[in-house]
Amino acid sequence: MSEVYAVRRARLRECCNAVGSTAALVSRPANVRYLAGAAPEGAVLLLGSTEDVLLCAAPPDDRSPQTRPDDSLRLHVTAGAGADPAVAAAGLAVAQGVDSLAVEEHHLTVTRHREIHAAAPKLRLAGVAGAVEQLRVVKDEEEISCLRIGAEIADQALGELLESILVGRTERHLALELERRLVDHGADGPAFPTSVATGPNAGRPGHRPTDRRVEEGDFLSVCLGATYRGYRCEIGRTFVIGTAPADWQIELYDLVFSAQRAGRESLVPGTACRDVDRAARHVLDSAGYAEALPVRTGHGVGLEIDEDPQLTPAAMGKLDACVPVTVEPGVHLPGRGGVRIDDTLVVRPEADGGPELLTITTKELLAL
Amino acid sequence: MSEVYAVRRARLRECCNAVGSTAALVSRPANVRYLAGAAPEGAVLLLGSTEDVLLCAAPPDDRSPQTRPDDSLRLHVTAGAGADPAVAAAGLAVAQGVDSLAVEEHHLTVTRHREIHAAAPKLRLAGVAGAVEQLRVVKDEEEISCLRIGAEIADQALGELLESILVGRTERHLALELERRLVDHGADGPAFPTSVATGPNAGRPGHRPTDRRVEEGDFLSVCLGATYRGYRCEIGRTFVIGTAPADWQIELYDLVFSAQRAGRESLVPGTACRDVDRAARHVLDSAGYAEALPVRTGHGVGLEIDEDPQLTPAAMGKLDACVPVTVEPGVHLPGRGGVRIDDTLVVRPEADGGPELLTITTKELLAL
Structure with a gap:
């Protein structure tokens, strides 16, 4: 080394x-x-x-x-x-x-x-x-391998949480349990403070867990990441609590899912960073959520959880191969909650199969 | 407010x-x-x-x-x-x-x-x-009250841990469990990364928890703190695992205990900060541990875990009433482990009863 x-x-x-x-x-x-x-x-x-x-x-x-x-x-x-x-x-x-x-x-x-x-x-x-x-900014395969292992750990921790009973537990407890599971599975520690957001809090970017308890009918959004040998990744998912999501929940989820997919699919070497942001943002804009949008839809990750490149409307520069980034659009409706879907991916040439998804937990809308 | x-x-x-x-x-x-x-x-x-x-x-x-x-x-x-x-x-x-x-x-x-x-x-x-x-540096009674509640929370978390089975569990797990208990009891979060150190790690200042498991005969040193309404306190204790401590463990413990008591007892308004340090340090120096000593024996706490005043040999200035500080001498013997005892106290005039101890967990040498 x-x-x-x-x-x-x-x-x-x-x-x-x-x-x-x-x-x-x-x-x-x-x-x-x-x-x-x-x-x-x-x-x-x-x-x-x-x-x-x-x-x-x-x-x-x-x-x-x-x-x-x-x-x-x-x-x-x-x-x-x-x-x-x-x-x-x-x-x-x-x-x-x-x-x-x-x-x-x-x-x-x-x-x-x-x-x-x-x-x-x-x-x-x-x-x-x-x-x-x-x-x-551009990582070697050793660095990407650390991110990949970190993403596996985060996927495992999240998967185990989904198998447990959620109704009645507080955001704080769920966040602590996720962090314990990250360490159980070999992480150095959490990559950033784990965010668990329920009901009206769901979908708020950077939400700090409160004592609110999970209720039937809630959106539940979770954002976590593992640090592995110093490298930090990020995954965010949104679920519905109960047997069947409401129509507005399905509609909002599908919309954010489409925006996130558009962002992911634009991760090609040579693409302008602002175009990745635009691809995701455009889907939400067109559906009338321009006001509700965060200032960016993704960012680089590595030894820090927030690195260059920034995926924002005003970002300069283009994506290179072997650059790991998050794609994380979301919509939060004050008083009602919202949806956030967040993956860590590595930019790869199309000849190598296109963007490599590191965080592989399903993005279907699960009712838990 | x-x-x-x-x-x-x-x-x-x-x-x-x-x-x-x-x-x-x-x-x-x-x-x-x-x-x-x-x-x-x-x-x-x-x-x-x-x-x-x-x-x-x-x-x-x-x-x-x-x-x-x-x-x-x-x-x-x-x-x-x-x-x-x-x-x-x-x-x-x-x-x-x-x-x-x-x-x-x-x-x-x-x-x-x-x-x-x-x-x-x-x-x-x-x-x-x-x-x-x-x-x-000088706190009002509202601020001290936040520190007092934080100290109670840390005492509770530590007390519960002591009632559980410790042998066979890793430093990392014990640290995570302490942090979960802090939040359970109402802390905003840990005041700093919880340190749990076993066997040869015990007594190392700022030790980061590893996968080492607690064994019979170990020293176990723990340092944790709660943040409550932004205010951060600190407590550190050392225990022995098993039925009876070895002679060298009792001797080392008694020595650090005496040093820590000397530091605590010198917390009087008007005392030079360096004299508090000297009081604690002198006890360890006289016993031949001059080389093994850390650069300071305590520091102020408040909205940050490390504030002025610093209790070091070269510190300038004197203590005022209503200044919360830690007193935390320790000795670490490479390869064998060591002892660290750490309290948060508030400097008070003798007429008001002298230094107010916020962290009240016993400092007897417990065999767990």
Whole structure:
């Protein structure tokens, strides 16, 4: 694995050289993990002119492969409380003869940036402006494999929940049970706070579980994901509680299903991100739900649950192969509830069979 | 309650005026919540020259008192994706005739600070340098009451766990069960990721639960906390699994217990923070454990689990009455395990009975 990280660091070094910096300081945790194989709390990575160094405030916990940094990195533990590894990294850069250090201005606070400058006043601080995030967009097969296993775990947890009695249980309890099942099946943990929404709450994006209990006739929408070896996926489904859904529930469900399918089917390399959004949004717009729509219909996933690309009306850029994204349109009708259907898929060329669906739980409208 | 928030904002306004700013932009979520009563995701608070405005990227969820902002604030929803409420706040400040805006430089990133400046180039951006954090150190009785209830919840969750069979269960499962019990008893959620550590892991500060199972003869150390109405407390205890602890376990436990008691007993208004640390540390130092000690023996708690004051050898400042802190010395012996005892207490004058212990689970060495 060590080689993977070295190759990633070489690519970042090229980006930095192109803007005139001979070294870079990476501080955003997901970026540190991407380039170093692990991100101990507070650790920063110095891509130096003579060697790469992972700086930590305390010795990293290296008992598991997931938390053990890449062997080819030198490890530097900054001593004592309050010693900021980023400030120490600036000192190391100067000692290596670096005169311009690229830093993550979108992650460093103003105060921390000033402390780095104060510790090494002759060092010019440049910006790397999301360079690592851009490298992270297209995944290798090892990364996709982690997402695939995470999706299997989420599918299993959701499948087991559906076999249990739901009426009378609270949103909070169902969410906790799902998170327990994720861990039971081997997840590092939930990829984000599990959302369970019943009745009038159903279909609300990012709904935080309440003490409302599941009732007969409710819509029940669930959104969860597993983290597996650091990679985060997402699945969302909506069900009906009781023997038979009402007509308005079937109509709304079919509509959101069509919108989600349109989004999924447009996931082809070379498609503009905004066109994926438009494909899904158009279906809902045409049915008169323009006002009820969220600002986006999907986003990239990986070491973070919300990465580039963004699937929004104003998004720039096109989809590449091997980019995992969510497609998650929904409609929420205040006071009545709503529907949300959310999959994680990987963009693949048509010759390879088109988009690869990672979250395979059925999208039929189940009455539970 | 509305008055409480208005008073807090008036105090911050005084701090800003003292440094020559007529307005302030608060962006750190816990600070926004402290001053506005709620912190919807991404929201910022403008303390303006003519009115105070809470700016959010999406309409806040105001169905529960915990997420409903203070009524006396004007609410401003910035439209569309990517519209940063902080940038919008700078525009509002200019419209109010503000020429100098104090911002939280320890929270704003370099990029965001630059965007605010670009949107309002004539506005001078000053720093407020932890001013809200300082206001937050001394709690009112309403805040302490939330911490007290949170501590009761954590005590209950821990007490129930102790009554169950522990041998053979994994650290991960025990941690998840504790978190479920916290929510069962009315917590908003865990105050921080619950730590359960067995055998050689016991006593490691911040240990992340693994798949190791509890065995006879183990030390078992547990650290958990509840969030109640936003306020976070902490309790840590160490137990022995089996009928009788070994001699080394009893000795180590007694030592850490003495250190923790020394720390607790020194919590008197006017005591230097470093002297609390020294009181606890001295006991362990004298017994030859100087090397094994963590960098601090306690810290403040409140809307965040780690607030000022810090109880470290180099800490500046003195304790005030009504400041809640943890006292949590511990010793970890690599390969053997260790002991950690952690309470949340409120500093009170001796005339009021001295430090108020919020986490009341026994600190006797229980053999489970």
